[in-house]
Amino acid sequence: MVSRSSRSHTDRVDALRTGDQGLFGPSSVTWQMHGDPMMWVAGIRALYLQALHPRAVRGVMQNSDFRRDAWGRLMRTANFVGTATYGTTDAAEKAGARVRKIHTLLKATDPDTGERYRIDEPELLLWVHCAEIDSYLHVLRRSGFPMTDAHADRYIDEHRVSARLVGLDPADVPANRAELAAYFEQVLPELAAGSEARDVDDFLSRPPTHPLLVPARALLWRRVAHLAYAALPPYAHELYGRPAPAPSAVTRRLRVTGTVLRCVPARLRWQLPPKHIPRAMARLGPGSRPAPYKVGR
Numbered sequence: 001m002v003s004r005s006s007r008s009h010t011d012r013v014d015a016l017r018t019g020d021q022g023l024f025g026p027s028s029v030t031w032q033m034h035g036d037p038m039m040w041v042a043g044i045r046a047l048y049l050q051a052l053h054p055r056a057v058r059g060v061m062q063n064s065d066f067r068r069d070a071w072g073r074l075m076r077t078a079n080f081v082g083t084a085t086y087g088t089t090d091a092a093e094k095a096g097a098r099v100r101k102i103h104t105l106l107k108a109t110d111p112d113t114g115e116r117y118r119i120d121e122p123e124l125l126l127w128v129h130c131a132e133i134d135s136y137l138h139v140l141r142r143s144g145f146p147m148t149d150a151h152a153d154r155y156i157d158e159h160r161v162s163a164r165l166v167g168l169d170p171a172d173v174p175a176n177r178a179e180l181a182a183y184f185e186q187v188l189p190e191l192a193a194g195s196e197a198r199d200v201d202d203f204l205s206r207p208p209t210h211p212l213l214v215p216a217r218a219l220l221w222r223r224v225a226h227l228a229y230a231a232l233p234p235y236a237h238e239l240y241g242r243p244a245p246a247p248s249a250v251t252r253r254l255r256v257t258g259t260v261l262r263c264v265p266a267r268l269r270w271q272l273p274p275k276h277i278p279r280a281m282a283r284l285g286p287g288s289r290p291a292p293y294k295v296g297r
Contacts, residue, residue: 019284020088023162026288029147029155033140034085035277035290037261037269041254042139043078044204044228049131051200052191052239056127059108059119061196082276084162088283096165103167120167129163130174130183139231142251143258146292152177184233193239201240204229227253266290 024030033039051057064073083095103120110117137155141147147155153176160170174180193201204225229237230244231254237244244250266289270277281288 020090021284021288022085022087022089022280023092023165024085024158026284026290026294028158029151029295030085030158031288032290032292032295033136033145033147033155034081035266035270036140036145036258036292037264038140038143038145038254038258039081039136041143041224041228041231041257042136043074043132044225045139045231046132046135047074047200047204048229048232048240049135049236050128051197052193052236053124053127053131053187054190054192054194054196055108055110055117055121056119056124057194057196057200058110059106059124061199062108063106063119079274079276082274084165086276086280092165099165100167122168122172125166125168126163126173126183127187129159129166129168130180133159134180134184135231139228139254140258142231143254145258147295149177151295156180188235191235191239193241197240224257227257 080095080099084092087095100120103125104118106119107116108119109115133156137152141152156177156179157175160173160175163173164170174183205222227250229240229242230250232240232244234244245253277290
């Protein structure tokens with residue numbers, strides 16, 4: 001007779017082997033990275049960086065009430081990343097289809113030339129994608145997440161899958177650190193801190209909140225936003241016109257912040273909505289639990 005504990009272990013192993021592992025799966029670098037709490041700092045850095053492409057940020061500002069619903073936009077972006085990373089294949093594909101459908105309906109207007117353009121132009125989608133991936137990778141590595149250059153290349157290559165979800169041809173998307181660096185070098189002349197970028201900057205520095213939460217905004221959010229801004233590349237600081245601390249000081253702050261946040265038990269952090277990781281673990285078994293030490297496996 002098979003004991004209950006043995007049967008339970010067998011069931012967990014079978015779930016991990018036969019369950020729908022989604023687009024990335026527990027063996028991917030993405031699976032381990034995206035469970036790290038420093039992803040929130042990285043996400044804010046991505047917003048700062050994305051806002052420096054005038055055509056891209058204009059599409060956001062002209063097609064959404066960013067100033068009133070910025071929190072909702074942040075959470076929708078986080079939900080999309082979580083679904084693409086930890087959801088089933090069907091859930092990820094459906095999330096991508098929704099994003100592509102919405103983008104096909106939206107246009108923006110260049111106030112200087114009067115040009116009307118679609119916000120799903122490949123060059124704009126590519127900028128948003130590369131700014132996100134660069135931010136996730138940069139902040140996590142610099143904050144102490146264990147990763148070699150080979151792992152970083154693998155992460156960038158994995159995300160050609162997420163690029164496909166939003167409508168890009170994976171063949172046109174950087175597949176490693178060298179290609180990503182070359183892309184940023186190419187696009188740099190197009191970047192500027194226009195009025196829309198200033199609006200994003202103002203929001204991230206002083207997001208609207210309930211009067212009772214103003215002290216918490218000053219104590220917590222502003223520190224996180226300042227750290228995310230400090231982690232931007234030098235050309236971004238130059239465009240925004242605000243200096244950042246010395247790189248060594250920024251790295252120390254990132255490492256301290258990462259160390260503190262990683263001390264919070266993952267089982268508590270992952271209980272915050274929308275709970276993508278607990279659902280993935282329930283589907284695939286406890287062996288699918290994201291962890292930094294699994295990156296090198």
